[in-house]
Amino acid sequence: MAPARKKFQVGDRTLTVSNLDKVLYPETGTTKADVIRYYLTAADVLIPQITGRPVTRKRWVDGVGTAAEAGDAFFRKDLEDSAPDWTPTGTIKHKSGTNTYPLAEEPAVLAWFGQVAALELHTPQWRFGRNGQPRNPDRLVLDLDPGPGTDLTDCATVATWCREILKDMGMPTYPVTSGSKGIHLYAALDGRHNSEQISDVAHELARALEADHPDEVVSTMKKSDRTGKVFLDWSQNSASKTTVSPYSLRGRLRPTVAAPRTWEELADPDLAQLEFDDVLTRVEEGLDPIADLGADRLETYRSMRDPAKTSEPVPAHRPADTSGTGDPSFVIQEHHASSLHWDFRLEHSGVLVSWAVPKGVPLKHNVNRLAVQTEDHPLEYGSFEGTIAKGEYGAGEVTIWDAGTYEREKWRDDKEIIAVLHGREDGGLKGVPRRYALIRTKGMDGKNTWLLQLMKDQPGDRDAPAPEAGERGEKASPSAAGRDSGDEPVLSDIPAPMLARAGSEADIRLGKGAGETWVAEMKWDGYRTLAAVGTGGVVLASRNGQDMSAQFPQAGELTELMEGTGVLDGELVALDADGRPDFSLLQAMLSGEDDVPEDAELRYMVFDILAHNGRSLIRETYRARRKILTEVLSEGEYVAVPPAHEGSLEAAIRASRRLGLEGVVAKRADSVYLTGQRGSAWVKLKTQLHQEVIVIGARDGKGARAGGIGSLLVAVPDGDGELRYAGRVGTGFTDRQRAEIEAKLRKLERKTPPVDDVPADDQADAWWVRPTLVAEVALAGRTRQGRVRQAAWRGWREDKDPDEVRWEV
Numbered sequence: 091m092a093p094a095r096k097k098f099q100v101g102d103r104t105l106t107v108s109n110l111d112k113v114l115y116p117e118t119g120t121t122k123a124d125v126i127r128y129y130l131t132a133a134d135v136l137i138p139q140i141t142g143r144p145v146t147r148k149r150w151v152d153g154v155g156t157a158a159e160a161g162d163a164f165f166r167k168d169l170e171d172s173a174p175d176w177t178p179t180g181t182i183k184h185k186s187g188t189n190t191y192p193l194a195e196e197p198a199v200l201a202w203f204g205q206v207a208a209l210e211l212h213t214p215q216w217r218f219g220r221n222g223q224p225r226n227p228d229r230l231v232l233d234l235d236p237g238p239g240t241d242l243t244d245c246a247t248v249a250t251w252c253r254e255i256l257k258d259m260g261m262p263t264y265p266v267t268s269g270s271k272g273i274h275l276y277a278a279l280d281g282r283h284n285s286e287q288i289s290d291v292a293h294e295l296a297r298a299l300e301a302d303h304p305d306e307v308v309s310t311m312k313k314s315d316r317t318g319k320v321f322l323d324w325s326q327n328s329a330s331k332t333t334v335s336p337y338s339l340r341g342r343l344r345p346t347v348a349a350p351r352t353w354e355e356l357a358d359p360d361l362a363q364l365e366f367d368d369v370l371t372r373v374e375e376g377l378d379p380i381a382d383l384g385a386d387r388l389e390t391y392r393s394m395r396d397p398a399k400t401s402e403p404v405p406a407h408r409p410a411d412t413s414g415t416g417d418p419s420f421v422i423q424e425h426h427a428s429s430l431h432w433d434f435r436l437e438h439s440g441v442l443v444s445w446a447v448p449k450g451v452p453l454k455h456n457v458n459r460l461a462v463q464t465e466d467h468p469l470e471y472g473s474f475e476g477t478i479a480k481g482e483y484g485a486g487e488v489t490i491w492d493a494g495t496y497e498r499e500k501w502r503d504d505k506e507i508i509a510v511l512h513g514r515e516d517g518g519l520k521g522v523p524r525r526y527a528l529i530r531t532k533g534m535d536g537k538n539t540w541l542l543q544l545m546k547d548q549p550g551d552r553d554a555p556a557p558e559a560g561e562r563g564e565k566a567s568p569s570a571a572g573r574d575s576g577d578e579p580v581l582s583d584i585p586a587p588m589l590a591r592a593g594s595e596a597d598i599r600l601g602k603g604a605g606e607t608w609v610a611e612m613k614w615d616g617y618r619t620l621a622a623v624g625t626g627g628v629v630l631a632s633r634n635g636q637d638m639s640a641q642f643p644q645a646g647e648l649t650e651l652m653e654g655t656g657v658l659d660g661e662l663v664a665l666d667a668d669g670r671p672d673f674s675l676l677q678a679m680l681s682g683e684d685d686v687p688e689d690a691e692l693r694y695m696v697f698d699i700l701a702h703n704g705r706s707l708i709r710e711t712y713r714a715r716r717k718i719l720t721e722v723l724s725e726g727e728y729v730a731v732p733p734a735h736e737g738s739l740e741a742a743i744r745a746s747r748r749l750g751l752e753g754v755v756a757k758r759a760d761s762v763y764l765t766g767q768r769g770s771a772w773v774k775l776k777t778q779l780h781q782e783v784i785v786i787g788a789r790d791g792k793g794a795r796a797g798g799i800g801s802l803l804v805a806v807p808d809g810d811g812e813l814r815y816a817g818r819v820g821t822g823f824t825d826r827q828r829a830e831i832e833a834k835l836r837k838l839e840r841k842t843p844p845v846d847d848v849p850a851d852d853q854a855d856a857w858w859v860r861p862t863l864v865a866e867v868a869l870a871g872r873t874r875q876g877r878v879r880q881a882a883w884r885g886w887r888e889d890k891d892p893d894e895v896r897w898e899v
Contacts, residue, residue, distance in 0.1 A: 095108045100130070100197055100201050105205070107201075115153065120366075125204040125339065131374075134373070136194075137195070138386055142195075142218050143214060143218075146191070147208035149166055149209070150207050151206075151207050163341055165212075169191065172206070173192065176198075177193075179191060210338055211335045214331065215230065215288070215333070227281070229277065229383060230261070230288055232274070232324060233326055234320050234323075235321040236321075237318060237320065239318040240319065245272045248299070249273050252322075261277040263277050264350060265356055266351065268334065269349065273356075274336075278382075285328055289324065296322040296323075337369070346364065346365050346366075347369045351379055387439065387440070387441045388467075390466070391465045399479055401479070402474060418496060419494070420434075420509070421433075421490060423475075424488070427484050432446075433447075433488075435472070436509060438501065440469070441466040444463070444466060447459050451519075452627075456546075460540075460541065460542075472493060496511045505530050506530065509525070509528075527543050528540045528542055529543070531644060531650070541644070579627060579628065584657060585657070585700065585708070587765070587766070590773060593756075598773055610735040610739060612746055612754060612755075613751055614695050614732075615663060616661045616663030616664065617632060617676065617680075618632065618662075620659050623657070624655050626649070628648050632888075634890065634891050641680045642694070645728065647729060648723075652723050655703055657699070657701040658699055658700070661694075664676035664690055667690070673884050698712075699723070708762060710763075713760070742756075752776055752780060755775075779868065779869050781869055781878060782806075783866070784806065784863065785835065786803050786845060786861050787803040788801065789802075789855050790855045790857075798828050804818070804881075806897055807893075807896060817873075821882045821883065822867070841858070864890040865887060866887050
């Protein structure tokens with residue numbers, strides 16, 4: 091007798107099922123109906139992982155049998171003849187022929203899998219693209235399989251080691267207990283590399299882990315080598331291999347699941363595989379630890395548009411299309427909506443990451459444009475022009491301002507993006523390659539705000555934008571502090587800064603009642619930096635008038651933080667993971683070194699204001715200027731206004747030591763701002779000994795340092811300004827710094843020492859350079875002979891001129 095058939099409605103689909111009470115897992119009595127219920131309930135978390143991927147099914151038509159993996163199980167690639175005609179498919183050409191695979195884009199397909207007892211769903215690490223062809227992989231997978239004598243907790247230990255390596259590679263990792271014996275690890279990829287390249291990376295990772303842990307890990311396929319070890323299988327990254335999908339059932343004696351887990355769970359000594367009821371409970375509670383790996387980046391976009399009402403492309407639910415072929419695309423669209431703005435869109439991870447730029451894309455340097463990040467758009471939007479109907483989101487006219495491809499130089503999610511755009515000859519960029527930086531800044535009113543800047547360093551010279559006024563590093567005039575910096579400030583808006591003189595506690599009397607009132611500020615360990623802030627941009631200058639705008643484009647947030655325009659004085663510092671200033675870290679960040687810690691931050695500490703809305707404030711008292719500063723400048727993600735301390739000097743110094751700072755700067759409350767002068771009204775007191783020096787030569791290294799510099803020879807001018815030998819600096823360098831310092835000094839080499847008082851012992855193996863470069867060292871003090879004692883390298887002081895250097899200790 092033919093089995094009774096029933097029809098069920100699953101969404102918009104009608105599905106015919108039969109034998110719903112058939113037991114597929116005899117040990118637990120789990121029926122076909124239970125399997126279908128599981129797949130329908132788990133659909134919301136399973137589909138993002140499986141959609142767009144060809145599904146190879148492992149079927150148990152008569153159930154799993156009486157032993158694990160027993161029964162008449164078989165793999166099925168081609169779509170069954172009995173499959174509903176609405177089942178989407180994808181085809182793959184193999185050497186032996188062409189196979190047509192089902193695609194699981196909706197819950198009804200998963201329910202049909204349950205109907206034909208397809209318990210296990212296996213997929214590759216790649217998806218089909220829009221053209222129906224296989225794309226590059228969008229994830230890396232590692233399969234950790236326990237060998238004889240090991241168990242799931244051993245796999246968890248190895249998984250944490252893998253996680254550390256992948257984290258160092260910038261790849262978050264998602265663990266999945268496989269439902270069988272081991273653990274699968276997944277890491278997201280951007281689609282730029284093919285399967286062979288990813289396999290090579292995975293293989294090298296496995297070999298490296300085996301080398302580090304030879305008693306616990308094996309990476310070779312030979313089964314006899316696996317006793318007492320965890321086998322790290324890297325081979326499933328091959329384009330022709332598949333892995334059981336996260337959230338798939340397994341054909342074991344009990345209905346276990348390839349279950350995504352948290353890292354906290356993996357640390358549990360009682361870690362075990364999960365069964366389908368456990369997973370359903372987790373899903374119903376909203377726990378989906380692998381959600382970010384299969385996230386639908388267009389969900390927000392679709393939720394804001396009705397395809398029946400808008401002319402915009404609104405693709406159905408599908409994965410991001412990470413083609414990985416050729417340079418990624420960009421489009422800039424002029425959008426006449428409720429207010430005119432330009433939409434700046436860059437292809438990344440299969441979507442167009444998008445920003446709205448109210449004032450348009452800058453075509454000049456030193457101009458920062460606010461860019462508010464919006465929802466990701468589909469790649470099809472790159473060719474969209476037309477009218478968005480009235481009443482719909484973004485209603486108005488959309489035209490393409492420019493479009494083309496771009497070179498992705500840097501992409502740090504939620505932090506910084508650098509890209510070179512290659513547009514059309516007749517586009518808004520005039521056919522000139524242009525390098526732009528997008529810098530994430532503090533959100534205004536909860537918005538995801540960035541700053542868009544045309545970088546000073548542009549590719550090539552062909553038709554490059556002409557330099558703006560102030561870009562050539564000219565010195566500013568003292569009167570410039572009173573000029574309105576307007577929409578686009580220039581370097582000449584910035585005066586030379588006031589300088590502090592070195593002093594002692596005896597020079598300072600904080601508090602009232604002593605005839606003078608002094609205020610103490612913390613002394614920050616960074617670069618003195620002044621900023622001219624206009625309504626449309628920010629320009630920065632070092633203390634010696636050099637343009638620093640390109641080195642710290644994040645300062646562009648000042649246009650949003652400051653009421654009106656003006657000129658600010660402050661210190662640019664780098665903060666380490668503990669929030670402490672680090673001068674060496676600052677140099678590494680400004681020079682663009684690759685190994686800067688992810689948690690390092692740049693911060694502009696503003697302590698004075700010299701002009702506001704065209705009005706000069708330099709003749710106002712320090713106290714009056716501070717009051718204005720706190721009223722017109724808010725703090726942001728990269729900008730801070732540290733408090734001034736009006737208590738006792740001893741308390742200020744204790745606070746400086748507690749924070750690990752250089753010291754304090756005491757300022758007389760009634761003092762005016764003396765541009766370009768070192769007045770007695772500002773006195774610096776150091777709690778840490780740092781000294782600026784002029785490098786005059788180097789000595790060759792010996793032993794482990796052979797082949798490079800061993801130490802630097804330095805000098806400091808005496809009270810009359812005559813350069814005098816000040817000793818050697820032999821510690822504080824990394825190997826990388828040694829090489830960079832030598833390369834820099836070799837360009838300044840000369841035959842004789844620039845000073846005549848270098849002892850004979852220090853001249854051995856020495857070579858000499860022109861005394862034009864200023865550096866800073868930490869030291870234990872100054873010897874009676876006028877030499878640095880126990881000096882350690884801190885870094886170059888490119889913001890200082892040699893004639894400014896004097897002994898400070």
